[in-house]
Amino acid sequence: MVTAIFPAAGKGRRMQAGMNKAFMELAGIPILVRTLLKFSDCQAVDRLVIAAAEPEVQFVRDILKRLPGLKPWQVVAGGSERQYSVWKGIQAIEDAAEDDIILVHDAARPLVSDRVIRETIRTAAAKGAAIAAVPAKNTIKLCSTAGEVVETPDRSLLWEVQTPQGFRRDILVRANEQAAADGFLGTDDASLVERLGETVHIVASDYRNIKITTPEDILIATSFLAEEQEKSLLKSNLENMFKTFTEEIREKFIRYED
Ligand code: CTP
Ligand code: MG
Secondary structure: OEEEEEEOOOOOHHHOOOOOHHHOEEOOEEHHHHHHHHHHOOOOOOEEEEEEOHHHHHHHHHHHHOOOOOOOEEEEEOOOOHHHHHHHHHHOOOOOOOOOEEEEOOOOOOOOOHHHHHHHHHHHHHHOEEEEEEEOOOOOOEEOOOOOEEEOOOHHHOEEEEEEEEEEHHHHHHHHHHHHHHOOOOOOOHHHHHOOOOOOEEEEOOOOOOOOOOHHHHHHHHHHHHHHOHHHOOOHHHHHHHHHHHHHHHHHOOOOOO
């Protein structure tokens, strides 16, 4: 059994759209929906768990109920940090077996490819822990808090990490339990697994799998999307449905002050 967990409980502050960016439209369809469809359409994925902000849980359920043919899904309330949102998603799937695979994927990465999803599952099943990543394009400096360069790591050894990140369930559960016990907060899921001494394996991903974070990312994602020609993957009635549905979404999403 392969379960994909989607942390979607952020506020999208850096996007400065006054709303959770997961509900922003990309070529007419909310980012979260595009992301979920990628996994729902992937043969190797069995079910979807979405961690939504507590006040947005019902809203997300209402959207997903209207998507025909979506794989089995459930929406749980997320937490104040991404790591806590993921942990709540993991805890919601109690019926899973130890050697089941759990994928974690940012709701804000709708451009992930089917190949990367499948490769991550395959590597996680074979080796226990696998993360999508791309070779660093830029030179990266390690600096002091005072802004002085300390060291220049060899770029050929540096990878920019993305999601999906896939794990055997028992490893990911242990990693999150240990992090909670130690009060450790990581910036990705694999960093919790690394603390256990488990080896994490890289899956070569592609540069299109960006995390939509700041306003210019919408422009970039829109052009990638055009190239993807994924319209053919989406049922055309789905697109039409969203033409009318987007008005409702615009009225109902929660607006934030900052
Ligand atoms: N996320 C989450 N729970 C949180 C914070 C973030 O589930 N408490 C999710 C976001 O919804 C997003 C993913 O984690 O899909 C990656 O986080 P990020 O890109 O930082 O999104 P936001 O936290 O929403 O954006 P920002 O940091 O700019 O506010
Ligand atoms: Mg964030």
